[in-house]
Amino acid sequence: MLLHNPIPITPLPPKKPTHRRSTAVSATASFSISEESLSSRGFTFHRTVENLNLDHLNSVFAAVGFPRRDPEKIRIALEHTDALLWVESEKTRRPVAFARATGDGVFNAIIWDVVVDPNYQGIGLGKAVMERLVTELLDKGINNIALYSEPRVLGFYRPLGFVSDPDGIRGMVYSRKHKKKK
Numbered sequence: 001m002l003l004h005n006p007i008p009i010t011p012l013p014p015k016k017p018t019h020r021r022s023t024a025v026s027a028t029a030s031f032s033i034s035e036e037s038l039s040s041r042g043f044t045f046h047r048t049v050e051n052l053n054l055d056h057l058n059s060v061f062a063a064v065g066f067p068r069r070d071p072e073k074i075r076i077a078l079e080h081t082d083a084l085l086w087v088e089s090e091k092t093r094r095p096v097a098f099a100r101a102t103g104d105g106v107f108n109a110i111i112w113d114v115v116v117d118p119n120y121q122g123i124g125l126g127k128a129v130m131e132r133l134v135t136e137l138l139d140k141g142i143n144n145i146a147l148y149s150e151p152r153v154l155g156f157y158r159p160l161g162f163v164s165d166p167d168g169i170r171g172m173v174y175s176r177k178h179k180k181k182k
Contacts (some may be wrong), residue, residue: 029135042090097125111147
């Protein structure tokens with residue numbers, strides 16, 4: 001027997017690359033460090049991948065202990081990124097801080113790849129990037145924001161409003177590792 005679906009299904013339009021658009025951050029947001037202050041110290045914020053050298057970004061990843069990544073895979077990941085921020089040193093013309101978020105664009109987002117070049121840590125760049133990225137997501141109406149982080153830096157995120165296991169929620173990660181056979 002063939003079943004007829006009385007509800008018409010309209011295909012979704014192709015996803016537009018959101019990483020290329022410039023998203024204005026809420027005018028009411030209050031940040032710990034203004035963009036003017038960072039600019040006066042020789043740093044520029046970017047909200048698109050334009051002018052982002054992926055080899056230089058990969059060097060920052062490696063400097064903080066992330067594995068070196070295939071630049072082509074980084075490019076593909078960035079094409080599927082909904083929001084990103086990076087900070088460029090005007091002196092070196094290299095990225096020195098970076099963070100990105102993926103998600104469904106409406107309800108949920110996950111923040112990934114938060115890095116600050118060790119030579120620039122401790123001056124507020126990580127906090128500045130995170131404050132702006134979270135504000136951009138909240139301004140889009142996205143209230144369920146998750147974050148992947150290494151345990152050694154969890155203390156950095158707590159003052160920014162992140163908590164471990166809210167309401168007893170436990171995340172799970174798929175692993176290819178198999179149990180040892182007895």
